[in-house]
Amino acid sequence: MPLAEAIAAHVHDGDTVALEGFTHLIPFAAAHEIARQGRRHLTLVRMTPDLIYDQLIGLGCADEIVFSYGGNPGVGSLHRLRDAVENHWPHRLVVHEHSHAGLANAYSAGAARLPFAVLRGYRGTDLEEQRDIISRVTCPFTGEELAAVKAVNPDVAVIHAQLADRDGNVMLWGITGVQREAVLAAKRAIVTVEEVVDEFPERTGAVILPNWVLSAVSVVPNGAWPSYAAGYSVRDNDFYQQWDAVSRDRESFLAWAAENDLKETSDV
Amino acid sequence: MPLAEAIAAHVHDGDTVALEGFTHLIPFAAAHEIARQGRRHLTLVRMTPDLIYDQLIGLGCADEIVFSYGGNPGVGSLHRLRDAVENHWPHRLVVHEHSHAGLANAYSAGAARLPFAVLRGYRGTDLEEQRDIISRVTCPFTGEELAAVKAVNPDVAVIHAQLADRDGNVMLWGITGVQREAVLAAKRAIVTVEEVVDEFPERTGAVILPNWVLSAVSVVPNGAWPSYAAGYSVRDNDFYQQWDAVSRDRESFLAWAAENDLKETSDV
């Protein structure tokens, strides 16, 4: 299915959307298509917002964000994310914030259709003040108090993978992060892949997602650029470095968006 | 390390021992070595006791058992297990019983060093009456009541795998069941392997256990006989069939044990 059709069919205004890929296999092409189609009022979920959400936030696609680490990895700040949170530009962005352990477990609970997950975490931190997503439970056997996180169940998960087979099953490998959990936690799932093969190769550490848990598979070579796609391309580090300058300033950001056919969708 | 040394060093009388392998890669050779060394008063943990625990129970090694399905798969009953539970031969066997979902989650909680796990399960069943291992927790976000299982943390886990490398890292593939969780839940872990290789092959679905979570690795070709070892041997189904007759009767069982140098260790 062409990516534009997949996004049109499965990503709606107001949806909770998780574009996952933990520093590797980040679904940039799909994110740009979401922006191109002018989706608005999204709740964006992602462990590491990275440049991909910096762009969507700057373009005004998001009303809320759920995340655990929002930096430009190895470079510095996400300036569009900061501008939205600090200055409400292009509009106010509501923040729901986890630790990695917390958000990973929230996805896992979602994938299991459990309302919450238990973990050793958060104790003594101020993140615990977000009582609507982080709470405590008591072990019924030992009396020990542990952290609980509310499950995350996105309307749609979007990931990039290396391979699909002719039946639409998907294979990804290398650092596979939380993609399996995000896809299984979501109501719908879109996958972009580098290529389609007749048969999957043997790959230690590969994750295979059966076609029947996926809503759409689109062939988008280089769909993770400028991030990594193990076996296909390495991170375009120059872009990550340059992004710091591009994103630091609203005008240079908007110029970049215009050049790339990405419209600013906020009406504020 | 020779298997006899590994067992002598790491399996003690009174230990809680988990020999895992879900219908595949069952560590029979290690179990026989435990019997040969006359270990007693063990608490045996295993999702599917299978012939391996039927033998240890019949030999009197176990005082307690934690399990979720105790049949001879595809054949019928485990007669030694039944004789122990129904007739206390060779002595009384205390039963702690889960569903598969419950025991799998109990291992997972143990591997995470959490005191319990939450799952959708048990509701409406009489298994819930075992309140010391199965209880309930309330979701702090939705108020929903869910099942909780007490974590399982064996003193020692024992598994059979296909490969070790020269550094003592271990690789297993095919149906890998709950072995990773059992090893990570245990204080100590012993692995028998089919062979040692210089480098692991690419294998989709393989589990790799780093050497520093293992206490001992022993090369024991065919160490899962008569069960499966994917890539090495298939189940010796004749043995599984014959076991029904061998195990049905105490005398024929003791004769089998004597032939195989496995001593009856009960003093009752």
Place this chain on the structure above:
Amino acid sequence: MSEWTSADMMNVAAARELLDGDVCLVGVGPPNLAANLARRTHAPNCRLVYESGAIDAKPKKLPLSIGDDDLAATAVSVVSVPEMFNFWVGAGRIDVGFLGAAQIDRFGNINTTVIGAHADPKVRLPGAGGAPEIAAAAGRVIVIVKQSPRTFVERVDFISSVGYGPTGRERQAPGAGPTLVITDHGVLQPDPDTNELTMTRLHPGVTAEQAIAATGWPLKVADSIEAVPAPTGHELATLRKLRDREPFDD
């Protein structure tokens, strides 16, 4: 026409209930036979899931057990047992669960654990295995079990897997529960009002009286009973090929 036994008829009737495209959780014994029969006859695209972790397995011959190499080798994906129960079974991704029973009561509650008291049983049965969560979470549950007064009891000694609860009103689970109980006599279905298992279909040559005699509670029989068509030649040939563990070419 080939000859067939009541056990054959039971397996064939169970197989027929699987729809093409269904995701089916398969256990050992008759469920294994029925699910593979369905896949080899009218439901080639049903997806067989084994609790050992094999998802969408396409075994070339009948697996001896759920640990068969063939399952992992032909599956689209093999997952760990915790993942199978948390992300697949518990999450409600199974359309149909086939279960067996040592005892079943009039409200579809299943015992595979003990006859007598749990702490000191008269008969120790294998235990629950994956069944409690399959019974709770599968879209629909099909029980395959031979009918006899010893098996079809007024009240099970132990509820290993819940049907509709002790009085038919206690089920609290996402799935629809045991919508069909397929026996060597015919088919029982829960009454839409009371959830009491009621005989709704009879296998060829079986009478309502025989079914009543094979049941340990006063069995209700539906007003209009359906006659189950006898196994076809193709069904029987496929069943035998499976039972003989002959490989299929594919």
Place this chain on the structure above:
Amino acid sequence: MSEWTSADMMNVAAARELLDGDVCLVGVGPPNLAANLARRTHAPNCRLVYESGAIDAKPKKLPLSIGDDDLAATAVSVVSVPEMFNFWVGAGRIDVGFLGAAQIDRFGNINTTVIGAHADPKVRLPGAGGAPEIAAAAGRVIVIVKQSPRTFVERVDFISSVGYGPTGRERQAPGAGPTLVITDHGVLQPDPDTNELTMTRLHPGVTAEQAIAATGWPLKVADSIEAVPAPTGHELATLRKLRDREPFDD
């Protein structure tokens, strides 16, 4: 002798704290540099674990980020992020966690979240990432952070990762907490009685007065202060090779 900066000294001092055989959780930035420097100098058998899932990675050059292909390709095992945090970090399998900080207070509590209020901050920082659970569960925690009054504050605006708690007495976690804070001035360690961070070592050329001036609370200085040896030529050469992302031959 090569020249070196106070940042070089900080990274070298941090690297020296890693023991051969340690299991070390490595984050981005200075921790990445320090851990790889240790592995390339005195601790060749330390095991680098990246929260992205790479266990015992042996990168040939300094990873650009924790998603580098080289990490997955050279790791003994690559696990999912949930498994990393549940079975490895949370379970206490990490000996040493290296952490950074935007603010740190006198009891070793770390802020990487916000300056100002969480709901409407003056400065939005990246957030906690993996740090809260590493800070709680790692056997010992080494914080690497440049010392300045803006960073070393009386009270952090937000506790992202707990050290010894707001008054030094509230830590409830399995690990020992921030046993060392390594700065561009020297090393601070928690007082054994009060857990207040106390200057115990100074880098070459740094005076206690300078350290006190770089600290936003009345800094305690140990009675007998240790002098940190300057970076060796080998340490500096290796550090530069890492920073230039030149590959090592192995």
